[in-house]
Amino acid sequence: MVTERNAEQTRARILEAAHEEIYESGYQGMRIETILQKTNLAKGALYHHFPNKLALGYAVVDEILMVNFHNIWNEFIGKFPNPLTAMQELFLWKAECFRNEQRFKGCPLNNLNQEMAAIDQGFHERLEKVMASIQQAIVTALEGGQSKGDVRQDIKPARTAMFIMASYQGIMGAAKCMQAPELLGDLFGTLNDYIDTLRSPAHSF
Amino acid sequence: MVTERNAEQTRARILEAAHEEIYESGYQGMRIETILQKTNLAKGALYHHFPNKLALGYAVVDEILMVNFHNIWNEFIGKFPNPLTAMQELFLWKAECFRNEQRFKGCPLNNLNQEMAAIDQGFHERLEKVMASIQQAIVTALEGGQSKGDVRQDIKPARTAMFIMASYQGIMGAAKCMQAPELLGDLFGTLNDYIDTLRSPAHSF
DNA sequence: TGTTTAACCGACTGGTCGGTCGGTTAAACA
């Protein structure tokens, strides 16, 4: 049965449009009006689903950014048993994704972080949760690698995971600033060189 | 002779207040009204020195961010002959600077980059210029280190410089996001471990 | 089919904020 009104789907469309707009212009630069145009909705519809702009922003973090990361991460971690290789492949894939971007907008999570983490407590809490979730995923993968003998025993997973995450975002940010996604290949290549130094030397014999 | 009106000084005070406000709230979050309060000036005075908000933002990049970086860089590069050591010391000093920050606001340059580089062409051009200037400074230092035998011959200065710069900003961004400047010690420590791998092996003998 | 309800509509509002403009005053200079 076809229904012209579908609350859940409408909500999802609003969220998706908001995500795009935040990625495009930042949270503060996002305009409700633009979202209405993109979704072909009237203002009342949007404010029926979200109490205000801030709640919409929060929902994008909780329901889009969090989910997107986990989908990609699980895909790569499932494909490559060695977590170091999985990360390296993920980075190379990212570099490939954006290679021909005409206007490279960087990492959505990093963008929001830089813009809002120090300004708004609610954003800070939610973004920190996403970051912690990513870090935890990397830590778990590294620990798994250590017990399998793929990863050096002497590295501290928490510390290493945080550094890789930070470098990743820094790289995306630098390429965005230069408006040069073609730099991603080199930059992730250098990061991957570092990741190679984390491999267990046992494999060299 | 004491003058109550000093155009140059007034302009500098406006610039400084604008810089603080951008660091505090981002360019889009910066309010002209706040700058007027901070400087005890009327609107007419501000618009006498700057045609509009955008020009003020641009001037902050050109005249504050650019200068601040070079001052710090020259200080460390002058103090430590080995460029790798100079960078490591600079990072450790930064970690120390922010250790007890109650609200860690990250790197001013990175913040503006993330917020404006993809939105506004004028900001992009100016910020790219600052980034290129930093990269060039690192490249020059690395090349000097190579000819002195302090830095491995097989690394590519341009590529390495860009990676270090990206990692630096990523680290500042991650610590900002977590609102945890105490992480800087660990993160810069890990970056410094990487920098150690760039030292010329000749020194081991 | 009548009733209820939740989804959706869109004109309007109220506050915010960048920017203007006619004026005032300090400083430099003749």
Added chain:
DNA sequence: TGTTTAACCGACCGACCAGTCGGTTAAACA
């Protein structure tokens, strides 16, 4: 000391934009 000019003042304007609210309509259900 009179004149000019640039520094500075601050009331006001108008555009923008998040959010409201009284209404309308599709869908579910009795």
